[in-house]
């Protein structure tokens with residue numbers, strides 16, 4: 001694709017998507033998330049050669065929520081390598097992101113790092129290694145995006161902490177199987193703060209670009225992962241990154257991706273670009289309705305996906 005093609009495609013997507021923007025349901029189980037206007041739409045593509053294309057609210061910061069699971073997992077994978085998989089699996093769950101049922105059958109080993117149970121184990125790894133896991137993740141996001149102003153939204157974090165009964169239950173349940181090393185409440189605290197990091201589409205696309213670039217962050221020059229590990233993490237995004245809708249998502253879009261209930265979705269085309277879209281209205285599976293639609297349009301119009 002030429003560079004002007006990407007801008008033209010984003011403009012066309014924004015124009016043609018208008019009927020979908022504002023549709024779906026804004027996540028309201030965290031009261032502070034329910035205050036976000038549903039009619040936002042932003043999208044940004046950052047290419048491995050440093051070009052940035054944007055449309056709509058691409059520079060407006062939003063709550064990254066479970067997109068943080070991708071970056072937290074990257075840090076834990078850096079720290080533990082393949083030993084991470086002794087504590088977290090690599091299979092799609094086929095259940096909701098906050099489901100408890102599988103954990104009992106599978107003796108406290110979560111199916112994958114992108115559902116809440118798996119992310120809690122990943123956060124435990126970070127809490128063990130860093131004095132403040134959420135600060136380590138914020139610093140990582142600042143380096144990857146090149147934006148020192150990134151932080152977490154204390155109001156969103158407190159709102160989630162006040163409504164974290166299910167995540168607390170999950171953390172204590174995992175601990176009962178011996179799969180947490182740190183106190184469950186400390187892990188929950190760090191997890192909620194990670195979810196409350198605020199970033200824009202441009203910042204998130206830039207941060208995910210190392211996955212499209214053989215593990216090296218073009219913004220910071222940091223060797224985040226070796227090329228093989230970057231491939232493996234992208235493979236996990238493909239199979240597990242969009243909750244129990246991963247099969248439908250990959251059928252429609254054909255890119256590895258990670259979504260969050262704030263309405264953001266990050267996806268990568270290896271060797272080419274990282275893209276982030278944000279629209280807060282969610283479909284029944286918890287993915288951004290206009291977001292999935294826009295990514296489907298991107299790969300369809302451009303004729304480029306991983307397949």
Ligand code: DON
Pocket residue numbers: 064065066067097098114115116160167192195243259260261262
């Ligand atoms: O754990 C929660 O409920 C949220 N903070 C994150 C939820 C989310 O984005 C969906 N996760 N896979």
